[in-house]
Structure formats: structure tokens, C-alpha cells
Amino acid sequence: MMELFEMMLTAGLWASVIRIATPLIFATLGELICERAGVLNLGIEGIMTIGAMAGWIWVYQGGELWGGVVFVAIVGMLFGFLHSILVVYLGLSQHVSGIGITLLASSISYYAYTMLIPFSTTPPKIVPFIAFEVPVLSSIPIIGEAFFNQSALTYLAYILVIVTFYVLYKMPIGLTIRMAGENPVANEAQGINVLLIRTGAVMVGSALMAIGGAFLTMSAFDAFYFGMINGRGWICIALVIFASWRPGKAFLGAILFALFEALQIRAQLIGADVIPYQIFSMMPYFLSIVAMMLVARRAAYPKALLVPFRQGDRI
Amino acid sequence: MRLKTRRDAPVWLIALLPILSIGVAFIIGAFFIIWAGESPITAYIALIKGSLGSTFAITESLARATPLIFTGLAAAVAFRAKFWNIGAEGQLYCGAMAATLVGTGVIDLPAPIMIPMLFIAGALGGCLILLVPVVLKTHMKVDEVVTTLLLNFVILLFVNMLLEGPWKDPMAMGWPQAARIIDNGVLPTIVAKSRLHFGIIIALVMSVVMWAILRFTVWGYEIRAVGYNQQASTFFGISINKSVLMVALFSGGLAGMAGVSEVAGLKGYLTLTLSPGFGYTGIAVAMLAQLHPIGVIVSAIFLASIYVGADAMSRTVNIPNYIADILVAISLLSVLVGAMLTRFRIVWGK
Numbered sequence: 001m002m003e004l005f006e007m008m009l010t011a012g013l014w015a016s017v018i019r020i021a022t023p024l025i026f027a028t029l030g031e032l033i034c035e036r037a038g039v040l041n042l043g044i045e046g047i048m049t050i051g052a053m054a055g056w057i058w059v060y061q062g063g064e065l066w067g068g069v070v071f072v073a074i075v076g077m078l079f080g081f082l083h084s085i086l087v088v089y090l091g092l093s094q095h096v097s098g099i100g101i102t103l104l105a106s107s108i109s110y111y112a113y114t115m116l117i118p119f120s121t122t123p124p125k126i127v128p129f130i131a132f133e134v135p136v137l138s139s140i141p142i143i144g145e146a147f148f149n150q151s152a153l154t155y156l157a158y159i160l161v162i163v164t165f166y167v168l169y170k171m172p173i174g175l176t177i178r179m180a181g182e183n184p185v186a187n188e189a190q191g192i193n194v195l196l197i198r199t200g201a202v203m204v205g206s207a208l209m210a211i212g213g214a215f216l217t218m219s220a221f222d223a224f225y226f227g228m229i230n231g232r233g234w235i236c237i238a239l240v241i242f243a244s245w246r247p248g249k250a251f252l253g254a255i256l257f258a259l260f261e262a263l264q265i266r267a268q269l270i271g272a273d274v275i276p277y278q279i280f281s282m283m284p285y286f287l288s289i290v291a292m293m294l295v296a297r298r299a300a301y302p303k304a305l306l307v308p309f310r311q312g313d314r315i
Numbered sequence: 316m317r318l319k320t321r322r323d324a325p326v327w328l329i330a331l332l333p334i335l336s337i338g339v340a341f342i343i344g345a346f347f348i349i350w351a352g353e354s355p356i357t358a359y360i361a362l363i364k365g366s367l368g369s370t371f372a373i374t375e376s377l378a379r380a381t382p383l384i385f386t387g388l389a390a391a392v393a394f395r396a397k398f399w400n401i402g403a404e405g406q407l408y409c410g411a412m413a414a415t416l417v418g419t420g421v422i423d424l425p426a427p428i429m430i431p432m433l434f435i436a437g438a439l440g441g442c443l444i445l446l447v448p449v450v451l452k453t454h455m456k457v458d459e460v461v462t463t464l465l466l467n468f469v470i471l472l473f474v475n476m477l478l479e480g481p482w483k484d485p486m487a488m489g490w491p492q493a494a495r496i497i498d499n500g501v502l503p504t505i506v507a508k509s510r511l512h513f514g515i516i517i518a519l520v521m522s523v524v525m526w527a528i529l530r531f532t533v534w535g536y537e538i539r540a541v542g543y544n545q546q547a548s549t550f551f552g553i554s555i556n557k558s559v560l561m562v563a564l565f566s567g568g569l570a571g572m573a574g575v576s577e578v579a580g581l582k583g584y585l586t587l588t589l590s591p592g593f594g595y596t597g598i599a600v601a602m603l604a605q606l607h608p609i610g611v612i613v614s615a616i617f618l619a620s621i622y623v624g625a626d627a628m629s630r631t632v633n634i635p636n637y638i639a640d641i642l643v644a645i646s647l648l649s650v651l652v653g654a655m656l657t658r659f660r661i662v663w664g665k
Contacts, residue, residue, distance in 0.1 A: 042460065082648075092651050095399050095460060099598055100648040107640030108347075114635035115351050234464040241458070278476035285465040289457075296457040 013262055014146030018154060019220055021258035023048070025157040026212030027236040028243065028250045029164050030205040034080075036168065036245055037201035038181035038304040039087060042098025044209050045233030046105030047079050051210030053109035056217035056224045057116060059126040068218060069153070069211060076210025079105050080203040088198045091308030102233075113224060123223040129153055151219040153211070160208070165247040177201050181302035184309045194309050209233070231285065238288035241299055253291075260287055324657035332653045333603045333614060333646075340645035347641055351634050358632050365627020366620035372627070374509035378581060380612075380619035382407070382590065384518035385573030386597025387604065387611040388525050389441075393566040394598075395529065395606050396542045398559055402448065402463030403570040404594025405470035406441035410571025411578040412474065413440030415482065415493050415585045418500040418578075429499040434517065434575050441571020442564050444470065449563040453556040467594070475587055484584065493585040502580035514576030519612060521569065526608035528565075538562055570594060592640075596622075599647040605654060618643055 027048055034041040041047075054075045058068035079101055086097040117124060129151035138148040147158075168174035176197055179187045184194040212232075217224050239257065243249035261284050268280045345355035366376045386403045393400040400406075413436040424432070444466065451457035478491040486494075502513040529535035540548045541558045549555060577589050600618055604610030625639030 086648065086651065090652060090655055092655065095401075096394075096598070096602060096651055097648065099401065099595070100644055100651065103595060103599070103640065103647065104644035107637050107644055111347060111635050111637035111641055114637060231465065231468045234461055234468075238461050238465070241461075276476045276480055278472040278479075282469045282472045285469045288465055289451075289462055292457045292461060293451060293455055296451075296455050299456070 011142050011145035013266070014142060015149065016265075017255060017258045017262045018146055018150055019258075020261050021254045022150075022154045022157050023212040023215045023220070023232060024236055024239065024254040024257060025161065025251055026215065027209045027233060028239045028254055029160055029247060030076075030208030030212065031236050031240045032205070032243070032245055032247060032250055033164065033168075033177070033208070034202050034205035035240055035302060035305055036181045037177050037198045038184065038302055038307065038309070039084070039198055039202050040094045040098060040306055041080070041083060041101075041202060041205060041209075042095060042237070043079055043083050043101030043105060043206065044098075044236060045229055045231070046102030046109075047076050047206050047209040048213030048229045048233050050079065050105040050109045051076055051213030052217045052228060053113050053224055054210070055214030056126060057112070059128075059218060060117075060124065065129055065218060069214065072210045072214040073207040076207040077203040079210075080206025081199070083206070084199040084202045087308065088195050088202065091310060094306050106229075110226060113226075123225065125222040126218070128217075128222045129219040153215050153219050156211075157215075161247050161251045168247065178302075180309075181304050184304050184307075188309075198309070209236075212236075235284065235288045238292050242288075242291040242295055244295065244300060245302065257284070257287065257291075260284065319660045319662045321658060321660050329605065329657055332605070332657065333610075333617075333650055336603065336646045336650035336653050337617065337642075339649040340642045343645050344638060344642045347638060348634055353632050353634055358628055358634055358638075361628040361631050362621070362624035364624075365631075366624030370506075371509060372623065374506050374511040376616065376620040376623045377515055378510045378512065379623050380616040381512070381515045381518050381580070382573040382577050382593045383596055383600050383615035383619055384515070384522060384612055385569050385576060386593050387600030387615050388521060388597075388608055389566045389570040389573070389594075390597045390601035391604060391606040391608060391611055392525060392529070392538070392569070393562055394542075394601060396538045396558060396562040397545075398562050398566070399460045400445065400448075400463050400563065400566045400570075401460055401598070402445065402466050402594070403566075403573070403597050404590060404592065405463070405467035406444055406567045406570035407574040407577070407590050407594050408470050408474050409440040409444045410437030410574030411440075411585050411589055412477070412574075413437045413571065414496065414500075414575040414578045418496040419494040420497055423497055423499060426499045426503075429497075430502060430513075430579070433496075433500050433579055434572055437571040437575030438568035439571070441567040441569070441574070443567075445563045445567030445570075449560055453559060471587070474585070478585065478587060482585070487584075491587060495584045496579045500579050501583060502576070510581055512576075512580035514580040517572070517576065521572065522608045522612050525565070525569075529608065534561055570597070573597075596643060599643050602647055602654075603650050605650075618646075 027044060031041055031044055051072045055068045055072040058071045059065060083097060083101050086092045087094045131149055131151050134148040138144045168178060176187060176192055180194050180197045187194045213229060216228060239250060239253045243253045264280045264283045268277045348355045348358045366372055389403045414433045417436045418433050448459045448462040451462055452459045478493060482493040484492055484494045504512050529539065537553045537558045540553055541555055545555055573593060578585050582589060596618060600611055600615045603614035621642050622639045625636045628634060629636035
């Protein structure tokens with residue numbers, strides 16, 4: 001027990017926690033924005049996959065890292081736009097369309113990767129984003145080293161948590177977005193185009209999901225692997241519910257989840273002889289299910305989530 | 316332009332829809348083939364030859380269709396009641412594990428008893444694991460989409476653990492695979508020198524059984540009613556929880572049977588590569604069939620030939636076989652769009 005406690009106080013552990021949390025923060029915020037506007041986006045897993053692939057290919061073919069992030073965001077938006085056409089404008093099943101987007105985006109990723117990269121046993125690598133210290137803040141013991149000695153994308157994730165909170169709760173556009181997810185008829189009564197708002201939210205959200213995926217290939221690792229998203233997208237959907245659709249709680253949820261994941265990886269190394277590593281690897285998925293069980297009863301789903309809106313409809 | 320609700324869609328439109336959707340997929344897919352620097356016409360000819368061009372190709376396509384009929388039915392029956400079971404992949408592996416547990420030597424009975432027993436065990440395996448999301452949904456209001464999806468990963472890790480640990484076959488030269496199903500449990504092949512096995516007969520029978528259940532029984536009526544309108548169903552005295560439970564038993568059971576059919580029919584033993592996403596493709600199968608159990612047979616054969624054809628094509632023309640997944644995903648999305656046309660009529664002008 002003491003060992004565990006001591007481990008919790010090392011900056012190394014917390015630095016890896018933040019590294020694991022970053023893609024989850026991006027993607028959870030992305031899903032949160034979609035759902036706040038009333039659209040479930042099950043395309044998340046595929047959009048993260050294609051983000052990881054597109055960003056990596058961009059840099060591999062000689063592009064700038066930040067150019068890659070912009071490219072990835074555009075690719076994510078395109079898939080978000082496709083999802084919007086299907087579920088916002090045509091009002092089709094959000095579940096089936098989302099699964100379709102996931103299948104499409106991941107198969108395109110694998111197709112493009114196999115086509116563009118000649119087969120080799122060791123996957124080719126790029127030079128990823130590197131960690132740098134933020135002056136002053138990084139000199140705080142433990143916390144500073146962990147939170148403020150990270151790559152630029154992680155800092156972008158911190159900023160986005162604050163921006164998302166500010167936009168959703170302090171700006172008129174945020175109120176409009178939330179209303180599109182709670183009571184779109186009220187929106188329309190104000191002369192606001194609900195379909196446009198929802199489409200915009202889904203596109204922005206999908207861009208964040210794609211960047212979340214790209215963090216894996218452009219910062220955490222330096223290569224693209226098949227199946228590398230490995231259910232992270234689905235975990236983010238559970239995190240959104242766990243966070244009761246609030247950006248701040250989503251950030252904390254992602255950190256908590258990542259802490260568990262980091263401890264699990266360390267426990268694998270220590271307990272490998274006694275307990276099979278697969279047991280530890282199952283834990284994150286179990287944790288997500290347990291997290292949902294804890295909040296499910298009082299989860300306040302956005303009221304118009306999954307409900308298509310047709311202009312001129314009355315309740 | 317606006318949409319007007321149709322009362323009855325013409326039969327020809329419903330029949331034409333899946334074909335149109337696959338047509339759209341092939342047209343969009345052509346751009347991906349051009350991107351790879353090949354001619355779509357040569358590529359598609361290679362694809363059709365590879366899936367339907369010879370007796371062997373046809374038996375391969377039908378063998379590939381077998382698990383897809385099961386998982387397609389699993390998705391169709393669940394989606395009918397708007398129960399979003401996206402865990403067919405995991406349930407398939409649970410069925411395969413159950414078949415391995417029973418079929419590798421614990422009991423040895425004559426084939427006519429052994430084979431049905433394997434399928435019952437597999438169906439139970441699929442059901443039992445799906446009970447977890449069902450109970451969480453009915454008793455704790457936990458959304459089934461996320462739980463069924465997450466359980467897929469848990470189950471795959473569990474299979475991995477068994478195959479690297481207690482179930483590892485020492486005769487397999489270090490490969491992580493379980494012991495073979497005993498001879499009496501193996502599904503016989505039905506065309507000589509092919510991999511097409513008895514599983515497809517069971518799949519076809521299950522399609523008819525599911526159709527009959529949905530069409531003629533009170534259970535089927537309740538499942539369909541819950542899918543159309545939950546509130547009205549409750550008002551009518553149908554217990555939603557009971558129907559969800561029943562749907563889940565059918566759905567999980569069918570997905571589990573897919574695993575049995577693969578273990579006892581195609582592979583002969585449990586491995587981690589048993590299913591290249593049959594559970595997820597089952598969703599596309601079900602949607603293309605517009606959730607009709609008999610339609611599932613046709614759409615499963617159709618999609619299976621795309622996969623088999625794409626494998627053959629990737630060997631002759633230089634195109635990654637992931638093109639099959641792209642084609643299937645696009646057909647799924649376009650049939651979804653097309654299904655609107657059966658529910659609404661587009662009216663031009665006011």
C-alpha cells in the first residue's frame with residue numbers, strides 16, 4: 001500500500017497520466033459538444049482512427065506538424081459534416097449512422113495507409129511533437145513537472161477545456177447550442193436555424209475527436225498502428241455521461257481515468273508473474289462501465305438527444 | 316422541396332433499395348480505386364470473378380456469408396425493438412468459447428447429438444454475456460450502446476488470456492489457439508473440396524425461424540410493437556423490460572451461434588483471428604436487409620461476396636482489400652438514406 005502511495009507522488013507517474021489523458025480530453029470534449037447540441041456521434045472511434053492516420057501521413061510526407069493538426073481537423077470536420085447530413089438534415093438513426101461513419105472512417109484509414117506506405121515489419125516513424133517546459137508553472141513541484149512539461153498538443157487540450165466551458169456557458173452561441181440539445185423548438189421560435197447550429201456543433205466536435213486521435217501518432221507515439229484507437233472513442237462516450245455533459249468534469253474524468261490506466265500499466269509490470277496482463281488491460285473497460293453505472297440513474301441526458309428536428313414541427 | 320409521409324411504400328422500391336445502395340457504393344468506391352492508380356473496371360471484374368467466377372469462389376462466398384447471416388439476424392432482431400446491441404462481435408467469441416469448452420473432449424457423443432449441443436452451448440454463451448448490458452439497462456438505466464461496445468474489448472482480452480494460458484494447445488507450435496473440436500462435433504462440409512460447411516444450413520433455418528417468430532407469434536408482435544412506439548406498447552400492457560430481455564436472448568444467442576459455426580465449421584479451433592469483425596458487418600447486413608430475417612440471407616451473401624472478391628482482387632490488382640470494408644460502409648450509409656424514400660415521398664414545390 002505504501003508503495004502505491006509513494007508511486008502516486010512521483011512526477012513520472014503523473015506525466016504519463018497526462019499523456020494518456022490528452023487524447024481522451026480532446027475526444028470527450030468533441031463528443032460533449034455534439035451531444036450538447038442533441039446529436040450522438042458514434043462516429044467517434046472511426047474519426048479518431050482517421051485523425052491518427054491523416055496526421056501521421058501528413059508529417060511523414062514532409063508536412064509541418066501544425067499543418068498536420070489543421071489538416072486533421074479538416075478531415076474530422078468532413079466526417080462530422082457527413083454525419084450531420086444524415087442525422088441532422090435527413091433525421092436518420094443516429095446510432096446506425098454513427099456506426100456507419102466509424103466503419104467508413106476506419107476502413108478508409110487502413111486503406112489509405114496500406115496503399116501509401118509500403119509494407120514493412122517495423123512501421124516507419126516520424127519526428128513527433130516534443131515536450132517543452134512552460135516557464136514558471138513547470139517549477140511547481142510534482143504538479144508542475146507533470147502538467148507543464150508536455151507537448152504543445154496537451155497545452156492545446158487544457159486551453160480547449162476552458163474555451164469550451166466559456167463558449168458553452170458564457171456566450172450567447174453556447175446557450176443556443178445547449179438549447180438545440182434541450183429544446184430546439186424554443187430555438188426556432190427565436191428565428192435560429194437549429195439544423196445549422198447542430199451541424200456546426202457536430203463538425204467542431206468531430207474536429208476535436210480527430211485531433212484527439214492524431215495526438216497518438218503525432219505526440220504520444222511516432223507511428224501508426226492498426227487498431228491503435230482500441231476503444232478509446234467508446235470510452236469517451238462513457239466519459240461524457242460520467243461528466244454529466246460538463247467540460248470541467250470531462251477534464252477531471254479523463255484525468256481520473258488516465259490515472260487508473262497508468263496504475264494499471266505499472267501493475268502489469270509488477271504483477272506479471274501472478275496475474276495475467278490481460279486482466280489488467282480489461283480494467284479500463286470495466287471502469288468505464290462502472291462509471292456509467294454510478295451516474296446512470298441521475299444522468300440528465302440533453303432532452304433532445306437522439307431526437308431529429310424538422311423545421312416547422314410542433315410538439 | 317419537402318418530404319411527405321408515405322403510407323405504403325411500393326414493393327419494387329423496397330426490393331430495389333439494397334441493390335441501388337450497393338450500386339452507389341461501387342460508384343463511390345471507384346474513386347478510391349482510381350486513387351490507388353488502378354482502373355475501376357478491371358478491379359471490379361477481378362472482384363466479381365474472385366467471388367462468383369468459379370465453383371470454389373462461390374463456395375468461399377457462401378462460407379463467408381454463414382457467420383454474417385447469424386450476426387445479421389442478431390442485429391436485425393435487436394434493432395427491430397430499438398435495442399442497440401453492438402456487441403455481436405463479443406457475443407460471437409462467447410459462443411465460440413462455449414463451443415470450445417463443450418466440444419474439445421469433455422463429452423463425446425454421436426454427431427447428431429453433439430452438433431446441436433454445441434450450438435445450444437454457443438447460444439447460451441452469447442445470451443449470458445448480453446444479459447449484463449440488458450440487466451444494466453433495465454435495472455440501472457445504463458445505455459446499452461456503450462456497454463455492449465466496451466464488452467467486445469473485454470471479451471477479446473479474455474479470449475486472448477485463455478489462448479495464451481490455460482487453453483493454449485501445446486500441439487499448435489506456439490500459436491495461440493485452443494485445442495481442436497473433436498471429430499463428432501465438427502460440422503461436415505457440404506460441397507466436396509471446399510470450406511462450405513453445414514453451418515449455412517443452420518443459418519438458413521434460423522432465418523426462417525426468426526421470420527416466423529417475428530411474423531406469427533405474440534413475442535414477435537411485442538418486439539415489433541416496442542420498436543415502433545414504446546409508450547403505446549406500455550399502454551397496451553406490453554412489458555418493455557420483458558421484451559428487451561427476450562430480444563436480447565434471441566440476439567445474443569444468434570451471435571453466439573455464429574461463433575460456434577466458425578469454430579466447429581470453418582476453423583476447427585478457437586483463435587483470436589476467428590472473426591475479422593463479423594459482429595460489426597452484421598449491422599450492415601441487417602440494415603441492407605431492412606431488418607427482415609429472410610432479407611438477411613440475401614444481403615449476407617452479397618456482402619460476403621464483396622469481401623471474398625476483394626481478397627481475390629487484392630492479389631491480382633494492386634488494391635488493399637480494405638476496399639471491401641469501404642464498400643460495405645458506404646452501402647450501409649446509402650441504404651440508410653434510401654430507406655427514407657420508402658417512408659417519405661419527395662414533393663417538389665410547395
